[in-house]
Amino acid sequence: DAGITQSPRYKITETGRQVTLMCHQTWSHSYMFWYRQDLGHGLRLIYYSAAADITDKGEVPDGYVVSRSKTENFPLTLESATRSQTSVYFCASSPGQEATNEKLFFGSGTQLSVL
Amino acid sequence: GQNIDQPTEMTATEGAIVQINCTYQTSGFNGLFWYQQHAGEAPTFLSYNVLDGLEEKGRFSSFLSRSKGYSYLLLKELQMKDSASYLCAVTDSNYQLIWGAGTKLIIKP
Numbered sequence A: 001d002a003g004i005t006q007s008p009r010y011k012i013t014e015t016g017r018q019v020t021l022m023c024h025q026t027w028s029h030s031y032m033f034w035y036r037q038d039l040g041h042g043l044r045l046i047y048y049s050a051a052a053d054i055t056d057k058g059e060v061p062d063g064y065v066v067s068r069s070k071t072e073n074f075p076l077t078l079e080s081a082t083r084s085q086t087s088v089y090f091c092a093s094s095p096g097q098e099a100t101n102e103k104l105f106f107g108s109g110t111q112l113s114v115l
Numbered sequence B: 001g002q003n004i005d006q007p008t009e010m011t012a013t014e015g016a017i018v019q020i021n022c023t024y025q026t027s028g029f030n031g032l033f034w035y036q037q038h039a040g041e042a043p044t045f046l047s048y049n050v051l052d053g054l055e056e057k058g059r060f061s062s063f064l065s066r067s068k069g070y071s072y073l074l075l076k077e078l079q080m081k082d083s084a085s086y087l088c089a090v091t092d093s094n095y096q097l098i099w100g101a102g103t104k105l106i107i108k109p
Helices: none
Strands: A004-007 A010-013 A019-025 A031-037 A044-051 A054-057 A064-066 A076-078 A087-094 A110-114 B003-005 B009-013 B018-025 B032-037 B044-049 B053-057 B060-065 B070-075 B084-091 B097-099 B103-108
Touching: A004 A087, A010 A019, A019 A031, A019 A087, A019 A110, A044 A064, B003 B084, B009 B018, B018 B032, B018 B084, B018 B103, B032 B060, B032 B070, B044 B053, B044 B060, B044 B070, B070 B084
Parallel strands: A010 A110, B009 B103
Antiparallel strands: A004 A019, A019 A076, A031 A044, A031 A087, A044 A054, A064 A076, A087 A110, B003 B018, B018 B070, B032 B044, B032 B084, B053 B060, B060 B070, B084 B097, B084 B103
16 A cells, blocks of 8 residues: 655756656545645645645645646646755645544655755 | 744653643644654654643653643653654644644654
């Protein structure tokens, strides 16, 4: 049972390039989330999705795009990467059976460096 | 604004007990989570409190006081593998999760 997987694990890119981070879950969880984690900050929500074809902005959505055409996939795209987007990105999911007040299951993360 | 405060770093000795505090000011309250995160890894769920009181789960316990906006995570019989960051997160009235910056716990032999 793979659970929730992210790819790539590490990515180096240049400013201005488009980058897509992948997230795949095998549990058929309704909710999926994208967070970024930076030193000195708590996890910050970028985007989330309650179901296929339903997405909503989180706390820090600017410069990011998401889609969810299938329940199991939730890719995150940086349309034109900037140095401020250098961070560790975590995808997470939750079953969605009790509103949104459920524990999250996290992927292993993608460490992104924008040069 | 919404805010969660935790100590940045704590040090404890193997075999001892340590208490990690978390205070919060949020728009409403619908539950408090503790997660453990080892360096370079993903956060994993430890505990959830929505009512006042102590929840015990093996060597780990979590306490909540809603009137004081306060929680703590208590780790007993510390082991070297408990060296990690501990993240406190609160669900507000809109069911949005607000995260603290985490407490890095260093265990010394």
